[in-house]
Amino acid sequence: MISRLEEMKLLALCMATDNREAFSRLVVAYQEPLRRFILNLTDGDYCLTDDLSQETFLKAWLAIRSFHGMSGFKTWLFRIAINEFISYKRKAANSTSASDLSTVTLADESTSRHSATEAALDVTVMLKHLPDSERIVTLLFYLEDMPIKQICKITSMQVGTVKSYLSRARAHMAKFLNNN
Amino acid sequence: MASPYKKDPVNPMMSDSELKNIIKTRLPEAGENPWFVNRVMNRLPDKPDKRVISWAERSCYIIASLILVGIWVTTLVHTYLFGLTTARILIAALVPALSLVCAVIVAAPSIRKIIHSL
Numbered sequence: 250m251i252s253r254l255e256e257m258k259l260l261a262l263c264m265a266t267d268n269r270e271a272f273s274r275l276v277v278a279y280q281e282p283l284r285r286f287i288l289n290l291t292d293g294d295y296c297l298t299d300d301l302s303q304e305t306f307l308k309a310w311l312a313i314r315s316f317h318g319m320s321g322f323k324t325w326l327f328r329i330a331i332n333e334f335i336s337y338k339r340k341a342a343n344s345t346s347a348s349d350l351s352t353v354t355l356a357d358e359s360t361s362r363h364s365a366t367e368a369a370l371d372v373t374v375m376l377k378h379l380p381d382s383e384r385i386v387t388l389l390f391y392l393e394d395m396p397i398k399q400i401c402k403i404t405s406m407q408v409g410t411v412k413s414y415l416s417r418a419r420a421h422m423a424k425f426l427n428n429n
Numbered sequence: 430m431a432s433p434y435k436k437d438p439v440n441p442m443m444s445d446s447e448l449k450n451i452i453k454t455r456l457p458e459a460g461e462n463p464w465f466v467n468r469v470m471n472r473l474p475d476k477p478d479k480r481v482i483s484w485a486e487r488s489c490y491i492i493a494s495l496i497l498v499g500i501w502v503t504t505l506v507h508t509y510l511f512g513l514t515t516a517r518i519l520i521a522a523l524v525p526a527l528s529l530v531c532a533v534i535v536a537a538p539s540i541r542k543i544i545h546s547l
């Protein structure tokens with residue numbers, strides 16, 4: 250991890266002189282948490298994770314001058330990643346004509362039964378059953394240890410909405426863990 | 430086999446720390462990928478020069494240039510007609526300085542680009 254001061258210095262270099270070396274240091278510093286977050290968003294799909302992570306960094310590079318430093322670079326990066334993920338999901342849903350994945354919940358009995366027999370206590374399966382918004386908020390809060398305010402900045406949601414999603418996710422996860 | 434995460438059925442909600450612990454310990458890690466940074470860096474495109482001068486900015490440049498030219502002409506004419514005064518010396522010093530500053534501000538991005546490409 251790099252210090253805030255170091256991060257600001259690298260960002261200034263990227264903005265002022267398009268310094269690739271500085272950007273590569275930012276990629277090195279943030280690739281691990283970003284890839285872990287995307288990996289768990291994509292149900293453990295490593296190839297898709299690398300694709301989305303690369304796209305996220307590319308978008309960040311191209312738009313780095315629009316980063317005003319109001320939030321941290323990590324917050325900004327995660328926001329881009331979530332947008333990339335949502336856009337990927339939309340494209341995938343359009344191409345397969347699948348129903349909206351965000352509507353898949355624990356109430357979906359066939360999926361629950363299937364998952365329960367295949368991977369009883371798999372936390373990945375548990376997260377897979379959460380709607381996208383709940384999963385995003387859960388991962389940011391529990392996995393990335395981000396405070397609610399930071400999650401609000403990343404997801405552009407209100408504090409109450411984030412808390413509500415967290416509460417629902419908590420109930421869903423408790424139900425899943427108890428059923429298994 | 431009973432689940433180690435099974436809670437009291439009367440109060441099945443888990444605490445945040447319990448959930449955090451489960452999620453952190455059981456979710457897969459992204460793992461080391463030594464090629465990742467290289468792949469990202471190889472895919473970085475050259476940035477297009479996005480300095481788009483809006484019509485408002487252009488208008489300001491034109492108006493400022495016209496005003497500068499006007500001041501130059503007025504100063505020269507007045508100096509020729511009424512002779513050299515303190516005020517006119519001051520204007521004669523300020524106007525070139527102002528012209529230079531404006532020129533540098535306008536020309537700076539181009540100069541930076543040329544230096545960067547060397």
